[in-house]
Structure formats: C-alpha cells, structure tokens
Amino acid sequence: MMAGVRATLGLSLTCISALSLVSPAWFQMPTFSFGVLTYCSWPQGDSWNQSCVTFRSLKDIPDFAWKVAAAPLLGGWVLLAGSAFLLLAWTLAPRGLCPRRGSGLTPGVQAAAAVTSIVGLLVFPVTLASPFAKEACEVSSMYHGGKCQLGWGYATAILSVVLTTLLPLTEGPRMAQAQVVLFSSNTQRIIRIEMNR
Numbered sequence: 001m002m003a004g005v006r007a008t009l010g011l012s013l014t015c016i017s018a019l020s021l022v023s024p025a026w027f028q029m030p031t032f033s034f035g036v037l038t039y040c041s042w043p044q045g046d047s048w049n050q051s052c053v054t055f056r057s058l059k060d061i062p063d064f065a066w067k068v069a070a071a072p073l074l075g076g077w078v079l080l081a082g083s084a085f086l087l088l089a090w091t092l093a094p095r096g097l098c099p100r101r102g103s104g105l106t107p108g109v110q111a112a113a114a115v116t117s118i119v120g121l122l123v124f125p126v127t128l129a130s131p132f133a134k135e136a137c138e139v140s141s142m143y144h145g146g147k148c149q150l151g152w153g154y155a156t157a158i159l160s161v162v163l164t165t166l167l168p169l170t171e172g173p174r175m176a177q178a179q180v181v182l183f184s185s186n187t188q189r190i191i192r193i194e195m196n197r
Helices: 002-022 064-092 106-129 131-137 152-171
Strands: 032-034 038-041 051-054 178-184 189-195
Touching: 002 064, 002 106, 002 152, 032 131, 064 106, 064 152, 106 131, 106 152
Parallel strands: none
Antiparallel strands: 032 038, 038 051, 178 189
C-alpha cells in the first residue's frame, strides 16, 4: 500500500511540475507574461484575447541564459516522471515479480530531480536580463523583474520542488533484519533464525 501512495504522490508532483513548465505565468505584466516554454500577450484590459507562443525546442528559446535555466528544469521533470512511472510499475506488478518493491534507486532519482530543478529555479531569474525580457518587462535586469511581477507558474514550480524534496522521505525507515539466536541445551547447538519484514 505504501508503494501505491508513493506512486500517486510522484505522479501528482510530475503533473504539477509539467503544468508549471508549460505555464506562461512565471513573470507577468498587465499585457504580457512569460514562462520557461511559453509566452503570451494580449491587448490592455482584454486578457481573454491572448496570443501565446510555445517554444518547441531549446533552439527556439531566445536567450542562452534562458536555455541554461530551461535545461535543468526539464531534466528535473524527466527524472521525476521516470521515478514516478517506476514506482507505478512496482505498484502494479505482481508481488512475486518484484520482491523488493519500491526499494532501489527511486529515492536517489527523486533527490536528483529536486536538485536539478532547484538549480533551474535559481538560474531562471537570470533570464530577466535577456533582451527579450528587457523589452517585455522594460527595466528588468538579473534577479530584478522591472515592471514584471512574479506569477503563479513560478510559485507552483517552487512548491513542486519543495514537495519533491520531501518525496524521498515517504519511503520511511528501512526495517532492519532481526536475528534471533537460540541455544538448544539438548544438542549444544546454536540455531540462527533470520526474520525479514
């Protein structure tokens, strides 16, 4: 059952991370917003009439710093998705097929996903110094949004990374092997019994 809970949490965080990556609301103004993979613009006072552009590859992203920030964010998402699908496979597999369910590399992969995503989140505000962001946010510079404000997409990505760092902790403590040593007085032999839980 615990493997199912961990798989569900991992899949949920993967979906939240994907939502934040495709969100154009990382930095926004009254008529413009941009995120890692998408930017949108709309006429003043008419936010329902948006036109959005999605970067289909890293080559399409307009600035080198933006590409450097997008790469670890995407890499962290791929690692998180891989660990979630591995946990899901362990949960759905028959018990005899996977005797050590949920153990192995998944906590390490989840921790690696969190670390790479944190690197991407720390580097992404450097994109405010790009010519693209300076034109959109006007007086923006590195780690200074100018007229752009922090949006819900960036906050969602931060929340997702915080929860991802806690995900390896859901594995719980490993049960130590208990060894019971019995002395048989009749035969003067030691009988060793190992118990696994």
